[in-house]
Amino acid sequence: MSRYVGPSCRLCRREATKLFLKGTKCLTEKCPVERRPYAPGQHGQTGGRPRKASEYSKQLREKQKVKRIYGLTERQFRNTFDAVTREPGVKGTNLLIALESRLDNIVHRMGFAASRKAARQLIAHGHVEVNGRRVDVPAYRVLPGEEVRMAPASRELVAVKLAQEAASRGQPVAWLSVDADKAAGRMVERPTREAIPINAQEQLIVELYSK
Numbered sequence: 321m322s323r324y325v326g327p328s329c330r331l332c333r334r335e336a337t338k339l340f341l342k343g344t345k346c347l348t349e350k351c352p353v354e355r356r357p358y359a360p361g362q363h364g365q366t367g368g369r370p371r372k373a374s375e376y377s378k379q380l381r382e383k384q385k386v387k388r389i390y391g392l393t394e395r396q397f398r399n400t401f402d403a404v405t406r407e408p409g410v411k412g413t414n415l416l417i418a419l420e421s422r423l424d425n426i427v428h429r430m431g432f433a434a435s436r437k438a439a440r441q442l443i444a445h446g447h448v449e450v451n452g453r454r455v456d457v458p459a460y461r462v463l464p465g466e467e468v469r470m471a472p473a474s475r476e477l478v479a480v481k482l483a484q485e486a487a488s489r490g491q492p493v494a495w496l497s498v499d500a501d502k503a504a505g506r507m508v509e510r511p512t513r514e515a516i517p518i519n520a521q522e523q524l525i526v527e528l529y530s531k
Contacts, residue, residue, distance in 0.1 A: 379528035386520050390419045391436045396459070401529055412522030413513045420511050423448065424458035426468050430498045430505040431487025432480055447474035462507050469504030493517065 373381075387397045404414035419425065424439040427448055433439035440458040442448055448455060449469050450462065462468060470480060484500055492498060494515050498505035 376528075379524045382521050382524040383528055386416075386419070386518070386522070386525060389518065389520075390422070390425060391440070392419075398529070401525070410513075411526045415525065416513065416516050416518060416520065416522055417511055418461065420516055421461045421463075421507070422458065423450065423455060423460040423462055423468065426462050426496070426505075426507065429493055429496055430468065431484050431490075431492070431500065432470055432503060434479070434483045434486060438479065438483070442470075442474070442480070447471050447477070447480075464507050464509050467504060467506045469502065475503040 383397075387394070390397075392400070400418050401411075401415055404418050405411055407414050420429075424433075424436050424443055427433050427439035427442060428436045432448075433442055443458045443460075444456055446454055446456050447470060449471050450460065451467055454471065470477075474480065480503065484503070488500065493511070495507060495509050495511040496505055497508050
């Protein structure tokens with residue numbers, strides 16, 4: 321399955337919640353979820369009487385929501401789930417921790433990119449280093465203690481500066497330590513479920529994939 325390349329805001333409207341795929345636009349009055357709070361398409365606003373969602377529908381929508389938040393394809397998402405099922409602990413929590421530990425998510429969380437999509441572009445173009453070594457794989461799983469930083473020649477990129485300015489107005493996650501002046505940061509500990517700011521019912525995803 322190829323990666324979705326259509327309008328990002330359409331995905332947010334389909335899930336009836338903000339997925340924060342467009343960076344700072346999601347925080348303004350221009351956000352389509354605020355202006356058009358109904359599903360996209362010709363039946364979104366006039367689809368008639370709403371039907372009660374089945375258990376499968378709830379599970380599917382939750383999976384789609386989380387998959388779209390992190391910008392993964394179905395195969396990437398399923399492979400991540402299959403990998404964490406072999407780890408000890410709660411499957412749903414392990415899934416979110418694995419997604420949060422991806423390099424593209426870390427770069428976004430540290431404020432070096434306005435969105436995970438923008439973070440993937442920076443990584444793919446060689447602008448990001450892990451422990452002083454260039455890593456161009458967005459799916460690279462960052463471990464506690466590892467340093468993530470923008471390459472010296474990339475710290476003055478306009479996109480990076482704008483992202484840092486926007487991030488300075490937000491609340492950083494507790495399991496990351498960031499030095500904005502050096503455009504560098506470190507995962508200080510493995511994130512816990514309580515420290516992951518994602519509104520998700522991950523158990524529904526586990527139930528969907530366990531069928």
